[in-house]
Amino acid sequence: MRHVSKAKYGLTGISAIVLYIPLGVAAQEAPQTQDHVEVARLRNQVDALQEREDHYLERLDELEARLAAMENAGGVPFSVVDTDKAASLRGTYIEPLPISPSDDPALAFFRSQRETAALAQLQEPQPLTAGTEEEDRRTPAPTEAVVEISEQQQGRFGSQIGLDLGLGYSHFDNARISLNGFLALDAIFLGTISIDQVTSDIYTFDPTLRFGVSDRLFVDANLPYLYRTSNFRSGGASGSASDLVEETVHDDGIGDLNFGISYRLANENARRPDIVLNARLKIPTGRDPYGVEFIEVANSEGNLEVPESLATGSGIYGVSVGASVLKAVDPLVVFGSVTYFHNFSRHFSDIDENQGDIPGTVDVGDAWQLGAGLAFAVNDSSSISMSYSQRIVNRTFLQPDGQDERAVVGSQANVGIVNLGATFSLSDRLALVTNVGIGLTNDSPNMSLSVRLPYRF
Numbered sequence: 031m032r033h034v035s036k037a038k039y040g041l042t043g044i045s046a047i048v049l050y051i052p053l054g055v056a057a058q059e060a061p062q063t064q065d066h067v068e069v070a071r072l073r074n075q076v077d078a079l080q081e082r083e084d085h086y087l088e089r090l091d092e093l094e095a096r097l098a099a100m101e102n103a104g105g106v107p108f109s110v111v112d113t114d115k116a117a118s119l120r121g122t123y124i125e126p127l128p129i130s131p132s133d134d135p136a137l138a139f140f141r142s143q144r145e146t147a148a149l150a151q152l153q154e155p156q157p158l159t160a161g162t163e164e165e166d167r168r169t170p171a172p173t174e175a176v177v178e179i180s181e182q183q184q185g186r187f188g189s190q191i192g193l194d195l196g197l198g199y200s201h202f203d204n205a206r207i208s209l210n211g212f213l214a215l216d217a218i219f220l221g222t223i224s225i226d227q228v229t230s231d232i233y234t235f236d237p238t239l240r241f242g243v244s245d246r247l248f249v250d251a252n253l254p255y256l257y258r259t260s261n262f263r264s265g266g267a268s269g270s271a272s273d274l275v276e277e278t279v280h281d282d283g284i285g286d287l288n289f290g291i292s293y294r295l296a297n298e299n300a301r302r303p304d305i306v307l308n309a310r311l312k313i314p315t316g317r318d319p320y321g322v323e324f325i326e327v328a329n330s331e332g333n334l335e336v337p338e339s340l341a342t343g344s345g346i347y348g349v350s351v352g353a354s355v356l357k358a359v360d361p362l363v364v365f366g367s368v369t370y371f372h373n374f375s376r377h378f379s380d381i382d383e384n385q386g387d388i389p390g391t392v393d394v395g396d397a398w399q400l401g402a403g404l405a406f407a408v409n410d411s412s413s414i415s416m417s418y419s420q421r422i423v424n425r426t427f428l429q430p431d432g433q434d435e436r437a438v439v440g441s442q443a444n445v446g447i448v449n450l451g452a453t454f455s456l457s458d459r460l461a462l463v464t465n466v467g468i469g470l471t472n473d474s475p476n477m478s479l480s481v482r483l484p485y486r487f
Contacts, residue, residue, distance in 0.1 A: 196236035196482040200475040204228045227264075233257040234285075236482075246294040253315070254285040256342045262327075264334040275330045281340035285316040295353075303357035303364075310350045314376075316343020320392060321380030337383070346394050348373045365417075366402040381428055389431050395424030395442065403449070411455040421445040423473075443473035459486045 204227070233256070240250040263276040290310040298304035319341035327334040352369030375393040382388040403417020426441035451465035460483065467478035 190242055191487040192240040192242070192484060193487070194236075194238040194240065194482055194484045196234070196238070196480060198232075198234035198236055198478065198480040200232045200234075200478040202228075202230040202232075203476050204472075228260060228262055230258065230260040236480075248292055250290045250292075252288040252290070255282070256285050256316070257282040258340045258342065260336075260340060262334060262336045264330065275327060275334050277327045277334065277336045279336055279340055281317075281342070283317050283342040286343040287313040287315045289313075298357060303355040306354050306356075308352055308354065308369075312344070312346075312348040312350075314343050314345045314347060316345075317341050318343055318345025318378070320345055320378045321387070322383060323385060324383045344373075344394070345378070346373045346376055346392070348394075352399075361407045363405040363407070363413075365404070367400070369399045369401075371397040371399070371421075381430065390433075391429045391431075393427040393429070393435075395426050397421050397423040405451075405453070413453045415449075415451045415453070417449045417451075419447050419449065444471050445474045446470040447474050447478070460484070 234254050235256075236252065236254045238250055238252040240248060242248040257280075259278060259280045261276060261278045263274060288310055290308060292306050292308040294304070294306050296302060296305040317339065322337045322339055322341070324335040324337055327336060348371060350369055350371045352367060354365065354367035356363065356365040373394040373396060375391055377389070377391045379389050380387040381390040381392055399419060399421040401417060401419035403415060405413050405415035407413045421443075423441075423443040423445070426438045427435050428438060429435040447467045447469055449465055449467050451463065453464075454462040456462055463480075463482040463484065465478075465480045467475065467480075469475045469477065
């Protein structure tokens, strides 16, 4: 601060010299009649210089006060972003300036030519380099649409409690021709021709309760309620395909209880996706399909039999483990998953649809499921998505007590579905998620529709 005080006295001395030297010269060379005019002109110049001096002194006082405040603070008043971390910043990044450019034009003269050139060079965009401290990357907050997509695919980490209310609808249509007889002379069929068609509709109310334990762990529980209706039609009675008979069966009840846990193995950064491991446990709380008796429909002449009731659960304990990945590539979000399903064998008091009980063990085949898709953020609060999932189900085996195990013909399945969805963020806590599924294989539902309302408390 000593050099600033010296500057004050230097400015005052210069002003005095400028005042008295011209006055002495004017007294020797100019006539006496012009003394008053010359003195008035010089007095105006002195006043102007004095005013400028007062302005600079005030400015120096302000700079001294700012310098004292910075010295008392004991450090730089602004935090600087490390250059290596700048790679993960969205937008244009400008490195910290080596000088502090002043907004006062009067002090521009004191800026050296070297500093001016350096300042001009830093105004150009600088190339970004990959960050090294990936865990501490600083990024702008994602939009609500991206948040909803991530939570839909990966889970709600960090939020304490969440409740999802879902409504679903699935439609199945299956036609089958049964021939009971033999072929005579390689051209004539002798026997009964049965043309069967089954259409099924399943309506589901699917509430899910979620709890975020931490930023890396959350658990959830799901207990659906199902309403099922199946229409059975058969033709070919008495050898005539024009004679049709039909019967509709309705049923409802709770489905299987599910518990899930998800762990975030790695957070998304500039070079890797978000990785989440998940596991689920299925408890057979719904009505199982084993031991359901089939009854003959009246006036069908034995050509049509329908079940007494419809199942609302699998009847089998099961677990699944899998992993999902998600990467945001603005404005796209790309995701994928792989899951393995294991079903435990279970003993039932009746495993046959005929009259009478036949106890035995059911071993439902395990399954693999692969899925991938992408979502596009239309704006800050809405997005559209498309995905594909395929599940390969192994064959089921039955083993009646005291008998050998046998495979169930046609129990293997290949379920492929294309999903088209849209997500709308209604508020900071509520969203609307819609999805339409189109079945691509014979084992898939012809179509499915779901609407979900996830709410964060």
